[in-house]
Amino acid sequence: MQSASTTRTVRIFRYDPAKGGEGSFQSYTLEIPNPDTTTILDVLLRIQKEQDPSIAFRFACRVNMCGSCGMVINGREGLACKTNVCDLPASQDITLRPLNHFPVIKDLVVDMGPFFAKYEEALPFFEPLEKRTEPYVIKPDDKFRVDIGMATDCIACGCCVSSCTMVDSHDSYCGPAALNRAFTLLADKRDALFEARLTRALDSCYNCRSEFNCTEVCPKSISGTRAIKYIQRMALKHLKSVKPLPPHPKELGEQHGADKGAQAAPVAAGVDLGACHVSDASRRSFLKSAGGLMGAGIVISLGAILGVSSVGPTLANQPHQWVGAGSEKDFPIGGITSVTLHYKRSQAFHSENIEVPVLVRRDSEQDFICFSSSCPHLGCAVSWDELSQRFKCACHGGAFDRDGKVIAGPPPSPLARLPWKLENGILKVEVV
Numbered sequence: 062m063q064s065a066s067t068t069r070t071v072r073i074f075r076y077d078p079a080k081g082g083e084g085s086f087q088s089y090t091l092e093i094p095n096p097d098t099t100t101i102l103d104v105l106l107r108i109q110k111e112q113d114p115s116i117a118f119r120f121a122c123r124v125n126m127c128g129s130c131g132m133v134i135n136g137r138e139g140l141a142c143k144t145n146v147c148d149l150p151a152s153q154d155i156t157l158r159p160l161n162h163f164p165v166i167k168d169l170v171v172d173m174g175p176f177f178a179k180y181e182e183a184l185p186f187f188e189p190l191e192k193r194t195e196p197y198v199i200k201p202d203d204k205f206r207v208d209i210g211m212a213t214d215c216i217a218c219g220c221c222v223s224s225c226t227m228v229d230s231h232d233s234y235c236g237p238a239a240l241n242r243a244f245t246l247l248a249d250k251r252d253a254l255f256e257a258r259l260t261r262a263l264d265s266c267y268n269c270r271s272e273f274n275c276t277e278v279c280p281k282s283i284s285g286t287r288a289i290k291y292i293q294r295m296a297l298k299h300l301k302s303v304k305p306l307p308p309h310p311k312e313l314g315e316q317h318g319a320d321k322g323a324q325a326a327p328v329a330a331g332v333d334l335g336a337c338h339v340s341d342a343s344r345r346s347f348l349k350s351a352g353g354l355m356g357a358g359i360v361i362s363l364g365a366i367l368g369v370s371s372v373g374p375t376l377a378n379q380p381h382q383w384v385g386a387g388s389e390k391d392f393p394i395g396g397i398t399s400v401t402l403h404y405k406r407s408q409a410f411h412s413e414n415i416e417v418p419v420l421v422r423r424d425s426e427q428d429f430i431c432f433s434s435s436c437p438h439l440g441c442a443v444s445w446d447e448l449s450q451r452f453k454c455a456c457h458g459g460a461f462d463r464d465g466k467v468i469a470g471p472p473p474s475p476l477a478r479l480p481w482k483l484e485n486g487i488l489k490v491e492v493v
Contacts, residue, residue, distance in 0.1 A: 128218030138220035160223035221275035237285025244288035246321035
C-alpha cells in the first residue's frame with residue numbers, strides 16, 4: 062500500500078576531518094511522497110542533491126548486494142538501500158550515524174581497513190585439498206551444504222561488527238563476519254586448511270558472549286552467533302587438531318605494559334614474550350591438559366550445551382504463521398500493490414522483528430495472488446513497474462510478467478507465490 066506524502070526530519074552525523082573534534086548531528090527537513098517505496102539511500106541522495114552537497118556516504122549497487130551503505134539507522138545497524146522510510150516510526154526523527162567501532166573518515170563514511178585486517182586473520186580464502194580439472198558437483202540437499210545454509214551470502218557490510226559489544230573490548234577478536242566466513246570453510250570437506258583455520262577461529266570464539274546482536278541486524282539474515290557456536294562444537298570434536306596460538310600482538314603489548322606498571326622483573330634480552338604467554342593457563346589448554354576426568358566431563362557437558370542448545374535449534378524448521386497484510390479494501394481489483402509485513406520470528410532462545418515486503422495482485426473480489434518480492438536469482442528486491450506492466454529487479458535486469466514468470470534476465474525461476482487467506486475482511490499471508 063502506498064502511504065500518503067509525509068514530512069520527515071532527518072538527523073545526519075557530520076564529521077569533517079579538516080576540523081577534527083567529535084562531530085555533531087545536523088538536521089534536514091524533507092518531504093517524502095511515497096515512504097513505502099523510498100529508501101534511506103534515496104533520502105540521502107535527495108538531501109545531497111537538493112540541500113547539502115557536502116554530505117559524504119558510500120553506496121554502489123543500490124540492491125542490497127554490495128554492503129557499501131551500511132550505517133546505524135535509528136539506533137540499529139542496516140543497509141540504507143534496504144531500509145524503507147515506512148519501516149521507521151513516523152513519530153520519530155530519522156537519525157543516521159556511521160557504524161560503531163570503525164574509524165570515521167567523513168560523515169557516514171568509515172574506514173573498513175581494520176574490518177578486513179581481522180577478516181584476514183580468520184584465513185578467509187579457500188585452499189583446495191586436491192587439484193581437480195573438473196569442478197565439484199554439489200547437490201542443494203547435500204548435508205554439508207544444508208549446514209552452511211545462507212552463511213555464504215555474507216556481503217561484508219560490517220553491520221554485525223558494529224552491533225557487537227565485544228569487538229571494542231577485545232583487540233584479538235576477529236568478529237562475527239570473519240568467524241562466519243571461517244565457519245563456511247570449516248564445514249567444507251574440500252578445504253585443506255582445517256587445522257590452521259580451526260585453531261585461529263577458535264581463539265576468537267572465546268570472546269563471543271552469545272548476545273545475538275549480529276544475528277539481529279544482519280541484512281542477509283545470517284546468524285553469526287550460530288556460526289561461532291558451530292565452530293566451538295566442531296572444536297570439541299577435534300581437540301587434537303587445535304594448536305596453541307601466541308597471544309595477539311596488541312594484547313601482548315597491553316600485558317607487557319601492565320607488567321611494567323606493576324614494576325615486574327625486567328625481561329631478559331632474547332626472551333620471547335609470546336612463548337612465555339603461550340604456556341599460561343587457558344580454557345583450551347585446560348581442556349587438553351591433565352584435567353583428567355574433570356576435563357573430559359566439561360568437554361561432554363559443553364558439547365551437549367553447544368550442540369543441542371545453540372546449534373540444533375537453528376537448524377530446525379521454523380513454524381509458519383499468518384500475518385495480516387491489510388484490509389481487503391486496500392487492494393484495488395485489477396491492481397498490484399506492495400505491502401510490508403511486520404511480525405516476530407523466534408529461533409531457539411532468540412527472537413527478532415521481521416519486515417518482509419510482498420506484492421499483492423487482486424483479480425476479483427475473492428481472488429488474490431501474493432508474490433514474494435525477493436528475486437529468485439540473488440534475493441534482490443523486486444517491485445512492480447506500472448508503466449511497463451511487469452515486475453522488475455534492478456539487479457542484472459531481471460523482469461517478470463503479471464503472473465510472476467521470467468521474461469528477461471538471469472532469474473532461474475518464477476517469483477515465489479505465498480499462501481494467503483481472507484479472514485474477517487483482512488488479507489493474511491503465510492510466512493516463516
